[in-house]
Amino acid sequence: MSEVTKRNQLTRLRETFDDSATGGVVASVLAGVCLIGAFASFLLSTPYTVPFLLGFVVAAGYGWVAHQAEMARTLTFIATVSTVAILGLITVYVFVEAAPAFARMGVVEILTRTEQPLWATGRGIFSLVPLMWGTLVTTLIATVIAAPFGVAGALFISEIAPRSVREVIKPAVEVLAGIPSIVYGFIGFTVLNTWMTEKFVLPGQGSLFLAGVVIGFMALPTTVSTAEDAIAAVPESMKSGSLALGSTEWQTMKSVTLPTALSGVSAGVLLGVGRAIGETMAATVILGTVVELPDPLYDVFGNTITLTSAIAAQYGSAHGIHMNALFAAGVVLFVTVVGLSMIAQYVEARMQRKLGGQE
Known part of the structure; x- marks a missing residue:
């Protein structure tokens, strides 16, 4: 050519x-x-x-x-x-949309008001304190259930269970994660709520404790699935090296596997916590619509409303400043979730530095 x-x-x-x-x-x-x-x-x-x-x-x-x-x-x-x-x-x-509510009540007032009335739509008085308290209590109870049981379940599926058992349990856990929240809430209200009311002679229907328990079991599959993926991603060479040095399987899981996968495990826990914070239907079904603080405040068997359930229960009839107050509740949720995301990123970065020998 x-x-x-x-x-x-x-x-x-x-x-x-x-x-x-x-x-x-x-x-x-x-x-x-x-x-x-x-x-x-x-x-x-x-x-x-x-x-x-x-x-x-x-x-x-x-x-x-x-x-x-x-x-x-x-x-x-x-x-x-x-x-x-x-x-x-x-x-x-x-x-x-939330700005008019903050402008009318004041940011400090709407976030800290504890004097009666706390929530009076006709008078334009809206305090987010009961809503935030209900969200905090239910989230803490849900986290106490989802975090330890979720990590333990992930360890069992990834490190302890035989292969045949793992192939059955892991898909089952993922199926549980896909069940609609209204189903959990309906079971909690019709079965658990009736049982608790009869056994503990509760004054009314629903309680923060019951809502937290139900939401915790809802968040459990998400935590297990995410944490299990993080644990399974730990290099086999690290585990084998630990066993070769004489460590037991439990010592290897405790000192090698979990610290290495901590960022992913933390992400799984935070995903579960995020679902607990943002859960709407289960909390709406179980809890009442009374915007009051429990008396005494630490009474987990008391009944109040959460940020999400308040939005779900009241947005249909809300208008004007009432609607703006519900948007203010949404702002609090948004800021909370962003804060959790920043904490998760900080934990992940810290663990990467620690595992890399930089601190």
């Missing part, structure tokens, strides 16, 4: 590549413009939302067929940006 022929072939390949890249860029830009136009049209309530969406589908379809690599990069970028933008807009919306 002559030098001229080779040069001509390279030129044709370069031109083909340039045309493909140009076509991919045009399709990507057109898809992005159509998507932005659809979003703007939706916000402005104009009739052009559907045409913009059809344009996006056509541009993305053409780009996927003719310039798949370029369009794949564009679509993944759009998905990432859209996720961040939507979450950001939701966050801003929640804070904006």
